[in-house]
Amino acid sequence: MPRIGKRSPRVSDVPAEARGLLELPNVGPATALDFVKLGISEPKQLARRDPEKMYEKLCKVDGVRHDPCLLDVFASVVAFVNGAPARPWWAYTPKRKARRRSPQIARADQATNDTKKAARSNGKRTNDSS
Numbered sequence: 001m002p003r004i005g006k007r008s009p010r011v012s013d014v015p016a017e018a019r020g021l022l023e024l025p026n027v028g029p030a031t032a033l034d035f036v037k038l039g040i041s042e043p044k045q046l047a048r049r050d051p052e053k054m055y056e057k058l059c060k061v062d063g064v065r066h067d068p069c070l071l072d073v074f075a076s077v078v079a080f081v082n083g084a085p086a087r088p089w090w091a092y093t094p095k096r097k098a099r100r101r102s103p104q105i106a107r108a109d110q111a112t113n114d115t116k117k118a119a120r121s122n123g124k125r126t127n128d129s130s
Helices: 016-023 029-037 051-062 069-081 089-100 103-121
Strands: none
Touching: 016 029, 029 051, 029 069, 051 069, 069 089
């Protein structure tokens, strides 16, 4: 995968074999590159995937906690590939936020906060705005 530095990813940064991902709703070059990091290069590989597991794996691969809205993007794309109508990613935000209030998610949130604190103390940046 090409090194893209600080500029925004471009279509030309997406490997040719993964450019079909750009046809999906809510997927631009940055999200397509995230899918490539997860070993996904074709839309059909998204069928029956768990968006939360994909999000957690990407956070681990990148060593940062991504904005949770990325989880909403993943949910929208997986739903679309599984036959749901195309909807904007933010249509999935209320469901994610409702899940966060469950005890299991609260424990995961605490683990996330602990990870962020550890990353900050090690000088790493986290990317989380909600």
